[in-house]
Amino acid sequence: MISRLDFLRAADDSVTDSDVLRLALQHAMAELGALGGCVHMRGSGGELHLVSSAGLPAVSVRVWEVLPGDSASATARAVACDGCAWDPPGSRPTDAVVPPAGSAGRAAVPLHGARERAGEDGRKGAGESVGVLTLLTGRHSQPTPDDWWFLRQVAGWVRDRLTARPFPDPAASAPGPPLAGSADLLPAGAGELARALWNAEDAVLRVDTAWRVTAANPAARALLGHPDEAAADRVLWREPGPWQTPDAEERCRLAAARGRAVGFDAVLPATGRCHHVRVLPVSEGAVVHVMEVPPWRVRQADEVAAIRDSAERARRTAELTTALAAARTPKDVVEAVAARVLPPFAAQGLLVLVREDDRLAYIGSVGYPRAFLEHMGGPRGLPMTGRLPAERALLRDEPLFYASREEWMADNPYGDRPPSTKHAWAFLPLTASGRTFGVCVMAFDTERRLTPEERTLLLTVSALVAQALERARLSDAELTRARELQRDLLPRHLPHLREVTAVARYVPAGQGSDVGGDWYDLIPLSAGRVALVCGDVMGHGLSEAATMGRLRTATHTLAALELPPDELMGHLNDIVSDIGPDAYATCLYALYDATTGTCTVVRAGHPPPLVVHPDGRAGYPDVPDNPPLGGARPPFETAELVLPAGTLLLLYTDGLVESARRDIDEGMVALARLVEHADRGDLGRLADHLVGRLLPGGQPVTDDAALLVACLHALPRADVASWRLPDGPRAAGEARKHVREQLATWHLDELTVTTELLASELVGNVVRHAKGPIGFRLLRTGALVCEVSDASLTMPRIRRASETDEGGRGLQLVSVLAERWGSRFTSHGKTIWTEQPLTPTQDTVAAALLSLADAD
Incomplete structure (x- = not known):
């Protein structure tokens, strides 16, 4: 439609x-x-x-x-x-x-x-x-x-x-003046005028509302083919005359129905003579006046029409030049040619072919059936054999014009038949930078012989098309490479975590638009904590995509250091500021702790997250909005949310909710309403539903769009055990005891020896180098986590011990025994943690001792 x-x-x-x-x-x-x-x-x-x-x-x-x-x-x-x-x-x-x-x-x-x-209410x-x-x-x-x-x-x-x-x-239409025969209503002298019209060389006749002839002067009867008899009661459309020409009947009927006189020229099919027909609506019908147009006027009209056609073609050529200059893709070029070149030449088909190695492939077409395009080999094209006229025009760099199917067959030595739906063709080579790389084929549904002027104009048009197509292909290739780079910079897969189930959708901007700097991420941290990130680098282009990659890498690195969200955002702000004075980015960072159900959120110029509670209520929490990265001054304000298990957290970029026809506030309201009324059982289907409804056609026009949908899960109480250890040497023994008892409860006895060693080293470090109180915690998440906390702000670091050193090997042992280990600041000091897989594949203790022996 x-x-x-x-x-x-x-x-x-x-x-x-x-x-x-x-x-x-x-x-x-x-x-x-x-x-x-x-x-x-x-x-x-x-x-x-x-x-x-x-x-x-x-x-x-x-x-x-x-x-x-x-x-x-x-x-x-x-x-x-x-x-x-x-x-x-x-x-x-x-x-x-x-x-x-x-x-x-x-x-x-x-x-x-x-x-x-x-209307009745007075409104128009x-x-x-x-x-x-x-x-x-x-x-x-x-x-x-x-x-x-x-x-x-x-x-x-x-x-x-x-x-x-x-x-x-x-309602205001008034009946026209009656014809002769109503002398009592006519002004003085009308009788002479009627007789003059009756005897004139021009044909004058009257018709009723059914277009039956009610009166006709001799010239009209001769035109109708009945010079010696009355033409009354004959239907006008069934009689010879200019009303037999195309459009004549519709023009006459429309003039009578609209109550306004209309005139037009028509050429008699039988004689080839041109007549001017004028229809004057009157009461109960119309008067038709037909006057033969002299040859000089026909020639003059032809000259005026030629000038008008030339001016129209010049106008369309200027429009084509403007459209081709704005074309960003080969598809844009084909659409511009189809809209501005085919109509003035009365062409019905367009096929643009380009040479790719030894194949001839089409990149756009208009007016050709799907079966023909499939015969052409689809977008991959056909192997070049030199048999087709298009190939000969390309290889010789010479245009070919065929006015009929007979001319095609006469010039085709191989006997290949032309498409059955076309009857005339123009094959125009496409040459740019001294290289002929394709051919533009214009086709006609009827036989058509182009004049020398038309051929010259088409060759000029083909040169413009070739330049635009070359630019568009280069731009398209550059855009494709940029988007491939952008896709490589985004996460290929989100991690599968026990704490968060998440899906993401990324939709690039419309065809022809530059790449953007939208990104999202899901970063697992220690002890059941997960970072959810969404950001947008302002602007479009390769540099913005590269900046996005830098920020995403920096976010991963800073998150792995267990920095608080506000401090992490401050470091990202420094990175953006160092890029340049015109560099800006928005970002939202949410740190979710599955052990407490809290989520710390900080945003810099980014839309707030959408929180969907387990009962389906959706809303935007009050999260302070800091200036965008690159223009902010730390400290950054944060907000702490308490989110029950089963809560959905949606992070998105403005491209999803904002467009030229919808401001961002309206888009955010629409997003919340869609989530409330959608099926939230399948996160993938939910994300597809939101993107499909918020982005009609499945693609934003000028900006990228990113969406991260996460379902938050709480860590069961039975999977968390914590204790307060005494100060002094007894702390390590107490820690080992708790390890044995708790791992027996969790049926993880095979991890007992390794975990006892880790707990002894971590607690011993605190006793020797830090200060209490000492906290000890074990967590069973996707791995076994062992944590020791103290009130010191001094972070541990690994150093290489010499052969004569009596200490300094504790953290080396920890790094070998644990799959991962690290430390983070807390509100009361710091926490050191280790992480082990729940199903060890080797004797980790023996491996650790062997590693230390090799180091010595």
């Missing part, structure tokens, strides 16, 4: 009124699969006059010439009620027409005029119905709401095109 409406709206001002009606009927019939259709205009007495028809047999057209305005048919009801109307198949209003193939339904939509009328409504478009369908049910919408859009297009010259007010 949309493509048909776009095609109609692309029609330029040269389209005549009759073309407007014919196009509207043809596209409406094709879209609804109708059997036929017609357009009526409302007369001064309320009756409906047929002005255009398609697909109707002659008997139907005669019955539908004039319909009473108070008829019970859908056609009349649509005008009377100023709305859509439907007659199901088998209904029999007084003016019903039953096609020979059987009963048909009738769908009617009104046509409005340019005037506005006031739509223009008054001045006509109606009716379709005869073979359906047994009325059109769908989408069909009615399409028909109303078509009717609106007809209104816009015809009301550029406004419809007259039917």
Whole structure:
């Protein structure tokens, strides 16, 4: 539907009124699969006059010439009620027409005029119905709401095109002056004027509302082919004359229905002579005046038309140049050529082919069926053999023009037949930077011999197209490489964690847009803690994508150091500031602790997270908004949220919720509403649903969009055990005792020896080098975590002990025994932690001792 409406709206001002009606009927019939259709205009007495028809047999057209305005048919009801109307198949209003193939339904939509009328409440409504478009369908049910919408859009297009010259007010229409025969109403001297018209060389005739001839002067009778007999009661359209030319009938009917005189030129098919036809609406019909146009005027008109066509082509060439300069992709180039080159040359097909190694591949086409494109080998193309005209034009760098299928066959030594739907072609080589890399093929549905001027113009156009296509292909290749780089900088897969289940979606900007700097991340930390990150580097391009990669790497590094969120954001701010004075980025960092259910959030110029509670309530928490990175001054304000298990946390970039038609606040409201009413059982389907609804067409226009959806899980109480250890040497023994008892409870006895050694080393370090109180904790997450905390702010570090040193090997032993280890600051001091897999694959104690022996 949309493509048909776009095609109609692309029609330029040269389209005549009759073309407007014919196009509207043809596209409406094709879209609804109708059997036929017609357009009526409302007369001064309320009756409906047929002005255009398609697909109707002659008997139907005669019955539908004039319909009473108070008829019970859908056609009349649509005008009377100023709305859509439907007659199901088998209904029999007084003016019903039953096609020979059987009963048909009738769908009617009104046509409005340019005037506005006031409703009963005094407000101005739509223009008054001045006509109606009716379709005869073979359906047994009325059109769908989408069909009615399409028909109303078509009717609106007809209104816009015809009301550029406004419809007259039917109520204000006054009858035209009567013809001779009503002498009592004519002014003095009218009789002489009537006799002069009767004896003039020009043809003058009068028709009634059914277009039957009621009076004709001798010249008109001769034109009609009945010089020696009366022409009364003959239907105008069945007689010879200029009304047999294309569009003539529709123009005459439209002039009579609109109550305004209209004139046009028509060439008689039999004689080739040009006549000027003028239709003057009068009461109960119209007067038609036909005057032969002298040859000099025809030549003058041809010259004016040639000048006008040349000016129009120059205008379109200028427009094409502008469009090609703005083209970012090969698809943009093909669309620009199809819209601005095919219409002025009356071409119906376009095929753009490029050489890729030893193959000829198409990168865009218009007017060719899918079967033909598949025969061409699809986007990969066909191996080049030199047989096809397109290949010869490319290899020789010479244009080829064929005015008919016979010329194609005569110039084709290999006997390859042309496409069956085309009858004339122009093969234009595409050359840029001294290299011919492709060919542009224009095709015509009928035989067409291009003039030398047209060929020269097409060669000029092909040079413009070649330059634009070369730029677009280079730009497209650069954009593809940039997007590949961007994809490599983003996480390929999110980690599977016990604390958080998460999915992410990243949608690049629309075709032709530069890459952006949106990113997201899920970073596992120690002791059931997880960092969720979402950020956006302001601007678009490779440098912004590279900055995004730097920030993502820095975030990973800083998060691994267990820095508090506000301190981490301060370091990111320094990194962005060092890039340059114009570098800015927004970021949201959320640190979730599955052991306590708390989430510490800090944001720098970034939209706040969306929190969806387990009962489905969605809202945006009050998180302080710090300035964007690169323009902020630490310290950064944070917010601590208490989130129960099962809470959804959504982090996103502004490209998801903001667009040219929707501000960010409206988008955030829409996001919350969508989540509340969506199925939240499957996070992947939820993320796809949100992206699909917030980004119509599945792709933002000018900005990237990132979305991270995370479901938070709490660590069960049974998987956390903590103790306060005594100060002094007894602390290590107490720690080993707790390890043995707790691991026996968790059925992890195989980890007891290793964990006792780790606990002894960590607690011994605190006793020797720090100060109490000493906290000890064991956690069973996806691994076994052992933590020792104290009140000191001095962080431990590994140093290499010499052969004579009696100490200094404790942390070396810890690094060998544990899969990971580290330390972090707390509000009361620091915590040192180790992490072991729950299923060890070797004797870690023996391996650790062997490693230390090798080091010595």
